[in-house]
Amino acid sequence: MARSVLQSALADLADVPATSRWVRNGAVRLHALDYGGDGVPLVVLPGITSPAITMDFVARELTDLVRPIVLDVRGRGLSDSGATYTLDDYASDTLAVIAGLGLDRPLLLGHSMGARIAAAVAAGGAALRGTVLVDPPMSGPGRDPYPTTLAAFLGQLAEAARGTDADEVARSWPRWPRREQELRARWLSSCNPDAVAATHAGFETENFFDAWPKVPAPTVLIHGADSPVVTAAGVTEARAANPAAQFVQVPEAGHMVFWDNPTPARTLLRQSLTDLT
Template sequence: MTADPDIAIAGRPRDVQANGLRHRVLEYPAEGRATARAEVVMLPGITSPAATTDFLARPIAARGFRVWSPDIRGRGDSEVPPAGGYAMTDYAADVAGLVQALGLPAPIVIGHSMGARIAAAHAVLHGGADHPLLVLVDPPVSGPGRAPYPTSRDSFLAQLHEAKAGTTVEAVRRFYPKWPERELRLRLQVLPSCDETAVLESYEGFHTEDFFDHWRRVTPPAVLIRGADSPVVPPGAAAELAAANPAVPVVAVPAAGHMVPWDNFEGFIAELLPRLEAAAP
């Protein structure tokens, strides 16, 4: 990645071996505390390396939590697996391996988009019932027999190819018109690190793997936070999610699409922080 000298990432990079791969993880120590209130693992989306979560990790660390944000395999500075390996079971096993390698006792897990699907799969396949909090932010509900993911494969490829060829902030803004300038510039910087096979196979998984298979088995304490204007979790899907797992609340952040905290940071933080505080008083 080519660093933008005007964008400082507060997370401290660490390389961790887990599930047969080397993973780059950003660590945000708990501010003002010798011991963190709780450990938080933050899982980003399909084309979002760990650095893109910096603006979220900072305010969480400022509340006394230690935050860990990994580059998902095939993105950022994490390794690319030698032959595919981008199923939800692969991603969930990575998280389990990272949690074990870092020695994190029952961390809070927050996932956005594909990261939310990974978080749910990890909770169901590896986490067990004993978890302090699971936060799923606008997970793709597409899958077999369901409406396709609303962003096309060609759109993902166009963004990726433009970034690798060299593009501008204004060109990125046409895909994300609500984003702050810093986050647009950061995406411009880190998107070229995403492996094309990782993106394409993960995108295919949005249509071949059913999020509801894991969602039905998610147990409290948990919450699903969607953007009120999100085409990824539209109102009909939100109602289906609530019916399929009534034990877990489904809440909406106003004036936000799929990129919920980027679109409405204050609205998202207002939903998130009280739940973090309750999970680790």
Template sequence: MPHPQRSVPQSALADLADIPATGRWVRSGSARLHILDYGGDRTPLVILPGISSPAVTMDFVARELTDLVRPLVVDIRGRGLSDGGGTYTLEEYAEDTEAVVSGLRLERPLLFGHSMGARIAAVVAARGKVPLAGTVLGDPPMSGPGRGPYPTSLDAFLGQLAEAERGTDAGSVARAWPRWPRREQELRARWLSSCSREAIAATHRGFETEDFFDWWPSVPGPTALLYGADSPVVTAAGAAEAAAVQPSAALTRVPDAGHMLFWDNPPAALGALRETLRRMPA
């Protein structure tokens, strides 16, 4: 039986009306990419979400940063309103991010990525093809060749996606993510079906075939890494290795949070991100 195509329910599109951002579009090769731009004249901060997180799901983070930066949240290729297709490798995602920076004429932006987005931010910074003011990585997957597997299985991701494709609600999401704020459970229920099955599968495969540590030592400063105190993705050993190979990076441990930093402990994670951004060049 063929799998359903990506879909964005009418109720999900209505969410965009409540978000204080303007939708913008850029082209990366043949793909059109959608960005939520929160505006203002401060330093741009390009926000790159995780493997199954469309841009709208980072709204609660972005709107808390507008007094410090101009947040721009990207619908990563194959998620949200952005086109799918391609290889979904780290370097392709990096090319997309470079296209966002160039296409929107962002002058020396900051990059912040969570999970998959943190890996992408590291690759963009290490490639050095667009000038950046700095990078902040939130709990980047450190799995890879010769390392332990990513702690969430592909079957778990695809099972959640199948549930969303059939139609789900915040109560069902709460069974998997009981600590999340209710609004974030609702957005997850409405927007997960916008994610491409192929994109999730290819990215998950990349978590175990593309090594974060191939790029991290080459990320220029200033750079910082936030990780959850209870994260199974960035373990204490992983954080120690990250600090050892990139001694100039500022590492911050977010208390009482797992991998989903901002969803697990919003005040502490937002406070850590805000403090990190304050230390970055304006």
């Protein structure tokens, strides 16, 4: 299954109020969207099949508070593919972006896979102002599997490779704003199937709770009230494992928190970031 960036997808960048930045981590060239401004840097780490541009509707609403910099995680968007796709690889890429762009004690915001990356970076002792983890996968060895199967992800990538549209995306994600359905239709083909498969395997072999207790305050864990990824039992365990953390629940939202219920999710995120800055 080929990875490709469509011309129509590249044209979307003309409507994004951000500048492309490039950083190298070894042989891997990493792309990020930098929204600029004088605020505290906020490095945004998206999910398993979410190129940077798909977080635009979140990032652009934060520029009065912070300087959002949204990473195309390796194997997605305009960033290179890598030889491997471990949590350590993703954490190393994040540190390379922080160093390469000269970011002084940034905040980290991660959704899903990105939340796991943020936790790994913070637990490793990086100089950060704080972290916001949004619906991190709590699957891992000896735990319930991640609720979306690899076959489902690969099926979506196959649809994108043959050519999909917003109507087809809407059948899987009917609650999403139309623009976000359109962006997913145009950008999903930029996701490397090997990267997705390796990351999905990591959801089962790399334990979030190895890093989470070591994530220093201030940290906020935001989760969807209806998420199958961060369940009520998962919240209880996470509270016990990191008592200094703050917890925020977004009503009427599943795992795709910002897409499922955009306005409350962004409002609660703004409140969390205000507290951190």
